[in-house]
Amino acid sequence: MKKSLFLLVVVAALLAWLALRRPSAPRAGGVGELRPAPDFSLTDLAGRKLRLSDYRGQVVLLDFWASWCDPCKREIPHFVEMQNRYGPQGLQVVGISMDDDEKLAREFQEQFKMNYPVAMGSAQLANQYGGILGLPITYLIDRQGRIAAWHVGATEAEVFEAEIRKLLASTPVP
Amino acid sequence: MRSLHRFLSLVALALIGTCVLRARAADFSLPTLTPEELVKALQAPKGPKPLLFQVGSHMLYVQAHIPGSEYLGAGSTEVGIRNLRQRAQRLPKNAAIVLYCGCCPWSHCPNLNPAYDALRQMGFTKVKVLYLANNFGADWVDKGYPLAKGE
Numbered sequence: 001m002k003k004s005l006f007l008l009v010v011v012a013a014l015l016a017w018l019a020l021r022r023p024s025a026p027r028a029g030g031v032g033e034l035r036p037a038p039d040f041s042l043t044d045l046a047g048r049k050l051r052l053s054d055y056r057g058q059v060v061l062l063d064f065w066a067s068w069c070d071p072c073k074r075e076i077p078h079f080v081e082m083q084n085r086y087g088p089q090g091l092q093v094v095g096i097s098m099d100d101d102e103k104l105a106r107e108f109q110e111q112f113k114m115n116y117p118v119a120m121g122s123a124q125l126a127n128q129y130g131g132i133l134g135l136p137i138t139y140l141i142d143r144q145g146r147i148a149a150w151h152v153g154a155t156e157a158e159v160f161e162a163e164i165r166k167l168l169a170s171t172p173v174p
Numbered sequence: 175m176r177s178l179h180r181f182l183s184l185v186a187l188a189l190i191g192t193c194v195l196r197a198r199a200a201d202f203s204l205p206t207l208t209p210e211e212l213v214k215a216l217q218a219p220k221g222p223k224p225l226l227f228q229v230g231s232h233m234l235y236v237q238a239h240i241p242g243s244e245y246l247g248a249g250s251t252e253v254g255i256r257n258l259r260q261r262a263q264r265l266p267k268n269a270a271i272v273l274y275c276g277c278c279p280w281s282h283c284p285n286l287n288p289a290y291d292a293l294r295q296m297g298f299t300k301v302k303v304l305y306l307a308n309n310f311g312a313d314w315v316d317k318g319y320p321l322a323k324g325e
Contacts, residue, residue, distance in 0.1 A: 066231065066277070068248065068250055068277070068284050068285075069277065070278065070282040070284070098231065098233045098234075099231075100231055100248070121233065122233075123233060123236040123237045126233065126237050131237050131238060131315065132311075133234060133237060133238055133276070133309055133310045133311025133315055134277065134278060134279075134308060134309020134310060134311045134312060135277060135278050135309070136278075152308075152309070152311075152312070153278075153279060153308065153309075
């Protein structure tokens with residue numbers, strides 16, 4: 001009797017786990033695509049020119065975010081930290097706000113002390129990247145300007161760090 | 175052996191408890207319909223079609239939205255709720271309305287709850303929320319459901 005109850009509990013737990021696993025996301029990201037990152041030229045929130053190709057030779061973490069996006073709020077403090085830690089080795093974090101209202105992006109940038117360039121995104125830019133139809137979406141771009149990995153939804157800082165370290169270890173563009 | 179059973183039972187119970195809590199966090203207590211159900215309703219040859227209101231970001235709407243849906247502003251903002259109230263003002267209280275967003279994973283969406291509450295407070299009785307587990311891209315666009323672009 002006890003044995004069958006035990007088995008029942010274990011089976012119920014397994015079924016519950018299977019039923020409630022994180023839903024699979026076709027846009028969950030990937031690694032190793034190595035396609036050229038679409039270039040763009042914008043003006044950042046500080047009024048400076050922000051052109052992706054200017055960072056050729058560096059590793060770029062390109063983050064599409066918005067002020068109302070909870071998972072973005074969890075990730076961005078890590079990006080600030082990574083910019084501090086890996087910036088001297090060649091990492092450049094770039095933020096693209098998908099807010100409809102620039103004021104909200106500015107307030108967020110100040111509140112979260114974002115230490116990297118942030119510009120307002122657009123539907124056109126989003127289309128260049130295959131559509132930013134959910135946030136956050138983060139691309140890791142290698143020193144040759146190619147998309148080496150991308151992530152949809154909140155991603156653990158350790159995952160980014162491992163990928164960044166690997167990309168930083170590659171030979172800088174002469 | 176008995177202690178192993180006891181340990182495994184505890185682990186299993188903890189797993190069930192976690193799953194129950196996660197399920198609660200995700201369901202929002204809102205009446206939902208799935209993308210499949212909505213597509214079926216929209217493509218049905220007969221019967222009234224629900225009104226579709228996008229209550230997420232405009233940037234998302236411009237890139238891709240459900241054909242026939244109206245952008246009313248983010249439900250988490252005053253402007254969005256004001257637009258929604260104005261749009262709903264002249265509708266009969268039994269109008270079938272479907273709200274959707276898809277800005278971020280279901281349990282993190284800041285827009286759906288306030289928009290749903292606003293309509294319920296106005297007395298609407300047939301309001302449902304489109305369940306998009308991950309986001310609009312993964313759960314609508316990538317599934318090949320009908321799509322429109324632009325303003």
